[in-house]
Amino acid sequence: MSVLIFIDVSEGHVKKASLEALSYGAKLAEQLGTSSEGVVLGSAQEDLASLGKYGVKKIHRVNNASLDQFDSQTYTNIIAQVAASIDAKVIVFSNNLDGKAIAPRISARLKAGLVSGAVSLPETTNGFVVKKNVFSGKAFANISLNTDVKIISLNSNAYKVEMGGGTAEIVNFNATIPDSKVKVKATNKMSGEVPLTEAEIVVSAGRGMKGPENWGIIEDLAHSLHAALACSRPVADAHWRPHNEHVGQTGIAIAPNLYIAIGISGAIQHLAGVNRSKVIVVINKDPEAPFFKAADYGIVGDLFEVVPKLTEAVKKLKN
Numbered sequence: 001m002s003v004l005i006f007i008d009v010s011e012g013h014v015k016k017a018s019l020e021a022l023s024y025g026a027k028l029a030e031q032l033g034t035s036s037e038g039v040v041l042g043s044a045q046e047d048l049a050s051l052g053k054y055g056v057k058k059i060h061r062v063n064n065a066s067l068d069q070f071d072s073q074t075y076t077n078i079i080a081q082v083a084a085s086i087d088a089k090v091i092v093f094s095n096n097l098d099g100k101a102i103a104p105r106i107s108a109r110l111k112a113g114l115v116s117g118a119v120s121l122p123e124t125t126n127g128f129v130v131k132k133n134v135f136s137g138k139a140f141a142n143i144s145l146n147t148d149v150k151i152i153s154l155n156s157n158a159y160k161v162e163m164g165g166g167t168a169e170i171v172n173f174n175a176t177i178p179d180s181k182v183k184v185k186a187t188n189k190m191s192g193e194v195p196l197t198e199a200e201i202v203v204s205a206g207r208g209m210k211g212p213e214n215w216g217i218i219e220d221l222a223h224s225l226h227a228a229l230a231c232s233r234p235v236a237d238a239h240w241r242p243h244n245e246h247v248g249q250t251g252i253a254i255a256p257n258l259y260i261a262i263g264i265s266g267a268i269q270h271l272a273g274v275n276r277s278k279v280i281v282v283i284n285k286d287p288e289a290p291f292f293k294a295a296d297y298g299i300v301g302d303l304f305e306v307v308p309k310l311t312e313a314v315k316k317l318k319n
Contacts, residue, residue: 017154081176
């Protein structure tokens, strides 16, 4: 019996969310008095053995180039094979795009209870109870899992990455790889310095920018902070910025350590996608903007005056 952790890889590199999942799974295994093991699919370029510092004891590697192209059905099939081989009783995913595509399929295949969006370690003194976000992060629910196999997908930035010593044992898993039903003809990748879902800091702006020609000051601030760029839905709909930068309930849900919202009023749909940020800073000239109620820090002022001064202060501090 063990805890199995899915290690998500993109272009050969382990995603930050998977490091959180590894730390979470290792701690859960310790709590249950069992071992933690990982599974990696595709051509990982990193030193997988070094992931042992996050607590994982063994990593099952399915090193096949055909798995570099994500296919949720194929991934589900192979992860189920690995889970069966080690008698995994708990399977941990990151609650990101890949995890959301695989976890429900694994749940159906293994007839396993699933809690998506977990925010803390399960309570195991009396059963197996997992705490998760509900109502777009406005409340919490405690879900009791009673199935033999249990599946958890962990919200990003919900569990601190913990590092120690140790090296993971790497085992090549001889999986039966089914033919994919999905044929990829082309891949168009959006460019960007920092992927939104992996970013520690996100600088976002809205209609208060008045037009795409003014976005230079937002880019300068983001570059000075090594942050990812984002925008509100009206900005993306007006084609001021590409849709892959749209954050909110109908866009990308993020949970960075720092979210700076500039010229965004803070409609409930936007808040639903960013309210898991550790710290929220709002810059808006309207003191009645709803976003100020959710902010940790707020600046009431003209963004065209405030943002350049903030950028200058950041650069001065770094120098």
